[in-house]
Amino acid sequence: MKKELITLLCKKSFKYTEEPTFKLVSGRMSRFYVNCKPTTLSARGMFLTGHLMFEAIRDCDAAAVGGLTFGADPIAMATAFASELNGQPVNAFSIRKTQKDHGIVKWVEGDIRPGEKVVVIDDVATTGGSTVKAIERARSEGLEVVRAVILVDRQEGGLDNIRAHVADTVAIITRDELVDRWKKMGK
Template sequence: MKQELIEILCRKSFKYSEKPVFKLVSGRMSRFYVNCKPTTLDPRGMFLAGHLVFNAVRDADIAGIGGLTFGADPIAVAAAFASELNKHPIRAFSIRKEQKDHGIIRWIEGDMAAGDRVAIIDDVATTGGSTIKAIERARSEGMEVVKAVVLVDRQEGGLENIQKYVPDTTAIITRDELIRQWRAF
């Protein structure tokens, strides 16, 4: 499954250049760019990502899985679906970028409650900032964040930064694995 997901990511989501031509959110220029959405919204990519992420959290004794919208959303839904297929149900949830100002004022969308043990996920980690923001917001809603999973680690310190907040943090795929596959095409 992992190798097939790497191949799909390389075809749909990964760009590489010998010169730094891709502008990142930070404003810094990079030699590679990863946009997981074309892969995680593809039926096969969603299937693979969901199963791999579910396998990464299945033993964590969690009630829910989610992260900052929109990058985490398709992965959370796919992992929740895979959890049901494996008779080990885990609920998906989404964390808003902006807090609602009407109704029940919450950061979290989904059937989750204070005290629930959860895993925070993200599609890509560079510095880990969006994953850390999701962790902080889940905790502010009273959830116990026990695991973090990143689909693609750009290997630029993000995973290590996230581990300061959630020691049990892992990546499914690394930048080096994508570059190796990209060069093999």
């Protein structure tokens, strides 16, 4: 499944150039561009991502999986669906970028309660900033973050930054794996 997902990411979500031409959120220029949404929102990509993410979290006794909207949302939903198919249900949740200012004011939406163990996920990590923000917001809602899982690690220090907040942090796919496949595909 992982090899197929890497190929799908290369077809739908990854771009690579010899010269830095892609502007990142930080303002830096990069030779790599990763937008996982075309993959994670496709039927096959959702299937592969959900199963691989579930495999990455199935041993940590988490009640739910989620992260900062919008990158983590399709992955969380696919993971919850795969978990049910595998007889080990894990709910999905979403963390807002801006706090709700009406009704019950909260950062996190989903079928979870304070004190429950959760896994925070993200589609891509460069510096890890959005994942760290999600971890902080989950904790502010009383959730116990037991693991962080990144779909694609750009290998630019993000995982180390996330590990400063959650020791158990892993990535499913690395930038090097994408570049290797990209080159083999003759892109």
